[in-house]
Amino acid sequence: MRPILMKGHERPLTFLKYNRDGDLLFSCAKDHTPTVWFADNGERLGTYRGHNGAVWSCDVSRDSMRLITGSADQTVKLWNVQTGAQLYTFNFGSPARSVDFSVGDKLAVITTDPFMELTSAIHVKRIARDPTEQTEESELVIKGPQGRINRAVWGPLNRTIVSAGEDAVIRIWDSETGKLLREADKESGHKKTITSLTKSADGSHFLTGSLDKSAKLWDTRTLTLIKTYVTERPVNAVAMSPLLDHVSMNKYEQHNLYAIPFAPNCIFP
Numbered sequence: 001m002r003p004i005l006m007k008g009h010e011r012p013l014t015f016l017k018y019n020r021d022g023d024l025l026f027s028c029a030k031d032h033t034p035t036v037w038f039a040d041n042g043e044r045l046g047t048y049r050g051h052n053g054a055v056w057s058c059d060v061s062r063d064s065m066r067l068i069t070g071s072a073d074q075t076v077k078l079w080n081v082q083t084g085a086q087l088y089t090f091n092f093g094s095p096a097r098s099v100d101f102s103v104g105d106k107l108a109v110i111t112t113d114p115f116m117e118l119t120s121a122i123h124v125k126r127i128a129r130d131p132t133e134q135t136e137e138s139e140l141v142i143k144g145p146q147g148r149i150n151r152a153v154w155g156p157l158n159r160t161i162v163s164a165g166e167d168a169v170i171r172i173w174d175s176e177t178g179k180l181l182r183e184a185d186k187e188s189g190h191k192k193t194i195t196s197l198t199k200s201a202d203g204s205h206f207l208t209g210s211l212d213k214s215a216k217l218w219d220t221r222t223l224t225l226i227k228t229y230v231t232e233r234p235v236n237a238v239a240m241s242p243l244l245d246h247v248s249m250n251k252y253e254q255h256n257l258y259a260i261p262f263a264p265n266c267i268f269p
């Protein structure tokens with residue numbers, strides 16, 4: 001299989017996201033311009049112009065009709081995937097770090113960085129079907145974690161939100177009340193900043209990567225540690241294959257991806 005080289009961004013990449021069908025790949029970078037590519041051949045389909053800062057993350061709706069992006073310019077934008085048109089802009093008082101559509105695409109969870117006198121926060125926004133009816137109001141705002149929240153994703157059935165970041169603590173929150181439900185055990189948890197967090201295809205497990213030179217596999221409902229993968233370098237990004245029982249890790253100062261088998265239904269020592 002010959003690798004495909006995609007050239008288009010002028011500054012370092014920050015985030016990659018496939019759509020559900022796997023035929024489109026969305027890329028974010030520090031050059032302010034999210035881009036969409038054909039996954040099969042690497043053809044560049046288009047760009048989404050409107051941000052004035054680095055774009056840290058993105059997500060695409062289940063039907064591949066809408067894209068959401070979070071940026072250092074203190075905004076989160078909704079886009080029409082096909083036309084590249086901006087549908088709506090959410091404005092914040094600090095950089096937007098992480099974005100994630102809920103199952104059903106009716107809600108989005110957004111994290112904002114600590115900035116000036118503002119603390120880090122998790123925002124839940126309702127996504128209107130008709131862009132003309134979209135509003136700025138948040139359904140829920142959760143404050144409290146120290147330092148930057150690098151990633152927040154929806155738990156099973158949108159009932160919970162899983163977050164992690166600079167304080168190295170994984171937390172599960174009630175998505176309706178904002179109540180903290182549980183935290184990862186400090187003995188089994190990460191010792192340094194958690195850089196990334198990704199869910200399995202069915203949402204039953206999630207994987208975290210950290211500057212402590214490890215990646216960890218967790219049960220989403222119970223926050224039980226299933227498996228620890230130790231590396232010789234800090235882990236920059238992690239991914240879980242939707243087809244095979246593999247996880248992938250990208251390490252700092254290296255351009256290689258490492259695929260490691262795992263069995264989510266097994267009990268590890």
